[in-house]
Amino acid sequence: MDLYEYQGKELFARFGLPVSDGMVADTPEQVREAAEQIGAPVMVKAQVLVGGRGKAGGIKRAVTPDDAEQHARRILGMDIHGHVARRVWVERSSDIDREYYFSITLDRGAKQSLCMLTTAGGIDIEQVAEQTPEKLARVHVDPMQGFQPHHARRLCFGAGLPAEEIKQASKIMADAYRAYVETDAMLVEINPLIVTPDDGLRALDSKYTVDDNALFRHPDIAAMRDLEALDPQERMARERDVTYVKLDGTVGILGNGAGLVMSTLDVVAQAGGTPANFLDVGGGAQADQIVTALEVLLSNDRVRAVLFNVFGGITRCDEVARGILTALEQLHVSVPIVVRLDGTNDEEGRRLLADAAPPNVVVEATMLGAAQKVVELAGGAG
Amino acid sequence: MAIIVTAQTRLVVQGITGREGSFHAGRNRDYGTNLVAGVTPGKGGQSVGGTPVYDTVAETVAEHDANTAMVFVPPRFAADAIYEAVDAGIQTVVCITEGIPVHDMLRVYNYVRPKGVTLLGPNCPGALSPGIANVGIIPAQVFAGGRIGLISRSGTLTYQIGKELADAGLGNSTIVGIGGDPIVGMSFIDVLARFEADADTDLVVLVGEIGGDEEEKAAAYIARHMTTPVVAYIAGFEAPPGKTMGHAGAIISGSAGTAQGKKEALEECGVRVGSSPTETAALATEAFSRL
Numbered sequence: 001m002d003l004y005e006y007q008g009k010e011l012f013a014r015f016g017l018p019v020s021d022g023m024v025a026d027t028p029e030q031v032r033e034a035a036e037q038i039g040a041p042v043m044v045k046a047q048v049l050v051g052g053r054g055k056a057g058g059i060k061r062a063v064t065p066d067d068a069e070q071h072a073r074r075i076l077g078m079d080i081h082g083h084v085a086r087r088v089w090v091e092r093s094s095d096i097d098r099e100y101y102f103s104i105t106l107d108r109g110a111k112q113s114l115c116m117l118t119t120a121g122g123i124d125i126e127q128v129a130e131q132t133p134e135k136l137a138r139v140h141v142d143p144m145q146g147f148q149p150h151h152a153r154r155l156c157f158g159a160g161l162p163a164e165e166i167k168q169a170s171k172i173m174a175d176a177y178r179a180y181v182e183t184d185a186m187l188v189e190i191n192p193l194i195v196t197p198d199d200g201l202r203a204l205d206s207k208y209t210v211d212d213n214a215l216f217r218h219p220d221i222a223a224m225r226d227l228e229a230l231d232p233q234e235r236m237a238r239e240r241d242v243t244y245v246k247l248d249g250t251v252g253i254l255g256n257g258a259g260l261v262m263s264t265l266d267v268v269a270q271a272g273g274t275p276a277n278f279l280d281v282g283g284g285a286q287a288d289q290i291v292t293a294l295e296v297l298l299s300n301d302r303v304r305a306v307l308f309n310v311f312g313g314i315t316r317c318d319e320v321a322r323g324i325l326t327a328l329e330q331l332h333v334s335v336p337i338v339v340r341l342d343g344t345n346d347e348e349g350r351r352l353l354a355d356a357a358p359p360n361v362v363v364e365a366t367m368l369g370a371a372q373k374v375v376e377l378a379g380g381a382g
Numbered sequence: 383m384a385i386i387v388t389a390q391t392r393l394v395v396q397g398i399t400g401r402e403g404s405f406h407a408g409r410n411r412d413y414g415t416n417l418v419a420g421v422t423p424g425k426g427g428q429s430v431g432g433t434p435v436y437d438t439v440a441e442t443v444a445e446h447d448a449n450t451a452m453v454f455v456p457p458r459f460a461a462d463a464i465y466e467a468v469d470a471g472i473q474t475v476v477c478i479t480e481g482i483p484v485h486d487m488l489r490v491y492n493y494v495r496p497k498g499v500t501l502l503g504p505n506c507p508g509a510l511s512p513g514i515a516n517v518g519i520i521p522a523q524v525f526a527g528g529r530i531g532l533i534s535r536s537g538t539l540t541y542q543i544g545k546e547l548a549d550a551g552l553g554n555s556t557i558v559g560i561g562g563d564p565i566v567g568m569s570f571i572d573v574l575a576r577f578e579a580d581a582d583t584d585l586v587v588l589v590g591e592i593g594g595d596e597e598e599k600a601a602a603y604i605a606r607h608m609t610t611p612v613v614a615y616i617a618g619f620e621a622p623p624g625k626t627m628g629h630a631g632a633i634i635s636g637s638a639g640t641a642q643g644k645k646e647a648l649e650e651c652g653v654r655v656g657s658s659p660t661e662t663a664a665l666a667t668e669a670f671s672r673l
Contacts, residue, residue, distance in 0.1 A: 106484060108564045108594045108631070111491045126636060143488045184485050186564075213630060214483035216458060245625045258562060258628025259536020259591055262617040266641075267658050269620050278621070280628040283519075283537070311538045311545070313507075313521035343541060344521060367542065368660055 001210045004047040006089040007224045008188075008206030015179035017172055017190075018202045022091030031072035034090040035065040041093040044071045046078060046085035049229065056080045061093055086228065094204060099192035100159075101125055102173060103207075104141075104180045106187070112140040113180070115147070115173065117155040122192040135159070147177035168201045169193075183221060184214030233277070237296045242279065242289075244296055249274025251378045252303040252335075254293055256281050256315045264309045267367060273375035276303045284314045290323025295331055305336045305378035307370055312343030321349035328358050336360045336377040340370035384511035384556045385531070385576040385583075386474060386502065387415070387450070391515045394442040394472070395420045395433075396463045397454035404430050406454065406478075406519050413522050415515040418446035439470040452508070452517050453477040460504060461486035468499050475567070476517050477503035484630070487565040494567065501567025505630070507537040507559035520557055528553020530666060531577035531610075533570060534589035535562050535596075535629065539617060539659065543589060546663035552670060555583040562629025564593070570600035578608050584673050585611050587666050588653075590644055592618030593632045597644040605651035611669050614648050614655045615662040616641045 003011070009019045023034040024047070035042045046058030053059050058080050062068035068090065078085045099122035107114040118136045120128050128136050137158030139151050152170035161169055172193070180188045189207035196202065215222040227235050237244035243258070247265075251273040255261040258280050265275040277300065281293045297303065310320050320341060327333065337360055341349040353363055362377070364370035393410065397403040398420025408431050411417040419434050419442035426437035434446075442448040451467035453460055453475065460479040467475050475494075482504050494501050502509060508518010512527035524541045526548040534540040537559055544557060558573050560566050570588060577583045586608075590597035597616065604612050619641040621627045623634040634640050645655045654669070656662025 106488070106564060109596075109599070111488065111495075111565055113488070142492060143485070144492050181485060184483050186484065211484045212626075213457065213481045214485065217483070243628050245622070245627060247620070247622065255538070257536060257538030258632055259534070259539030259589070259617050260542060262536075262591055262621060262627050262632065263539050263542070263615075263659060265620040266617060270657060275620055278625075278627055311541050313524070313538060313541050314519055342545065343524060366660070368658060 001212055001215065001225060002049045003208040003210065003224060004049065004226070005045065005206050006047055008208030009203065011179055011183060011208065012203050012206055016175045017179070018200070020091040020094055020202060020204070022089055024087055024089055025072065026087050028069045028072040028076065031088060031090055032065045032069040035062060035068035038090060038092050040064050040068065042068055042090050043093050044068050044075060045089045045091070046075045046080060047087040047089055048080045048083040048085050050081045050083045053080055058085060083229070094194060094202065095197050096194045097197050098195040100195065101128070101191045102176065102193050103187065103189040103191070104177055107140065110140055112142055115139045115141060115151065115155060115177070117159040117173070119159055119161065125191065141177070147174055164199060165195065165201060172201055183218060184211045185209060186211050233296060233300050236299055240292050240296060242293050242296050243282065245278040246300065247275050247277055248302070249276045250302055250304040251374055252276045252297045252300070252306040253309070254279040254281055254297055254306070255309040256283060256285060256311065260309065260311055264307065264367070264371070267371040268307065268375060271371040271375040273371070273378055276300055285320065285323070287319055287323035287326050290320055291327040291330060294327045298331065298333065298335070303335060305338065305374050307374040308337065308339040309367060309370060310341050312341065312346060316345045317341040317343060317349030318345040318352060321352040324361065325352065325356050325358065328361070333360065336362065338362045338364055338370050338374040338377065340364045340367055383580055383582045384514050385573070385580050386500065386509045386556060386558060387511050387515040387517045389514055391416055391450045391517065392446065392448050393417045393450045393452060393517055394439060394446070394448035395452045395454060396439065396467065398422060398430050398433065398435060399425050399428070400454060403454035407431070407433065410516050410518070413516040415517060418442065418448050439467050439472065443470045443472065448472065450474040450476065450517060453479055453504070455479060457481040457483070461490050464490050464501065465493065468494055468497060472499070474500040475502070476506070476508050477501065477567070478506065478508060478518055480505040482563070484564055487563065491565055491567065502558070503561040503566060505563040506561030506566065507540070509556060509558045511556045512554055518559070520559065524548065525557060526553030528555065529582060529584040530554050530670065531580065531583040531586040532557040532589070533573045533586065534559050535591050535631070536589060536617065540589055542659045543587060543615065543663055546659055547666060550663055550667045552667060555580060562631050564631040570596050571603045574600060574603060574608060574612070578610050583610060585613070585666060585670050587662065588612055588614040590614065590616045591629070591632050592621050592627065592634050592641050593629070593639045595639065598647040601647040601651040601653060604653055612653050613662060613666045613669055614653050615659060616644045616655060
């Protein structure tokens, strides 16, 4: 789960990291009030879960509360790379001398956490890593050891921080690591970590991702989820506990098991179609789950044909067939459905479908055959 | 001989009194796996389908010489269950549980690894050695016995490929699901090394997917260390970056972890990569016929 800047900063503050005073606001009037309370000049920053806000005009400096309100009128509702800014963060404007970068991420390959610090902050870190790797200090932290002062020293000396900043930076990094572990984060990034003219370090932005699987331990963070920001189909899927990712094609795809569904997307694309979604009904799916899944899938009006690709292991194909038949009774299904059932009770599943013989259901024997059929029924590419 | 689960496997199931735990423990036992005990804290003294239940794993090691544990407990208790098994002296832990927090697994991995314990999973279907033993949720009826080792990050996709191999008259020595999470115990490389050393495996089929760099590492390992031929399949060419595709670990981060990148890495190391499960089975059939 990705957090907005203001949510990440709220967690930063909780763990003792220095952030600027600020307030969230949903309307231009609230932005004016916030600017009055905080004291202008302020920064008005669009809250969207996407990079490149500044360049897109989503971050503005306001000298007066009036000014802040005017900026808010333009920023609120702005579409930034497909994300609509429905909220802004208003914070005290900072004097910036230098911009650094610090992050902690999960390094899957090393099976450890990776801390990175550079004085070349404020820009794309992948660019720094590629073009001037000597400027990027990288230190792995063994989770059993935790973040120690020697990690901080290696980072600071490695990145070439001035001696007078090392103590402050070390505390910030240790606090950030504590936040990272204690909130079950997958990523904590401070870019930029600014140095003010009086040599104070402060987190001017936050990028924060929390492990979905650990949200049960963090009800306060789970409550930060902004369902409104989700695509309507993805929101519906989340509310109904369906694993769904919307794509922009026309062939609706559902199956059991993440790997098989991913593979089905690929095979449909190879057959000339464009997948409209990824949908995994999970293991051991019952008929009612099939109905729910199909409902989510069909709520996307770009879907012109549907492919069910099921390999029964724990999931029983007869149960899937019953689910499809129930869905056809309960939902208004106007698009053709191609079904491919294999594995546990596949013959019974196919027999159920053949007996009921619904007009818009086609049963195919193989995955490739099913992919070709559904692409044909969806009207080819596009 | 097979790998990971063998005729020597003496299985204890942690979480055996749960719905899933009891169901799959029974299936594994019926298949012929030597299921010696189950564990559910507070339910010691009971029995599930004739299998004795204990409060601790240590008791099952002392009483029944259990050497393999299958973890079927809910995600929030799973890390503890793995630690318990390892501390009790269990040598092979198969963790089926899906949804374990990644920081838990980070600690578990770094605790378990130096001890030399084999940890398969989490979020995996387990391992099946046809005709010998089944530990996990793999539907054994799909697979035939044979000389092809199968490794995968995914469950049903593996069943698909296993079925296509069986249709072609080929079978498996062992089918190993390493799991779909960002941090798992055994990597592709760990399993490849076991297959390389296994006298009963003549060919390996590796089934990868987007996310991480395990397939790339496997490619380099195959080129350097394997004499057993390998055929591969990668799922997720159509997956958009930044979206988790069902498996917590199946996510393209920036430009890293793409299906195309993995396919190229494997092909550069001489591994043929099928474009679909069907083509992969065909490549495996062809490679097998040339042995």
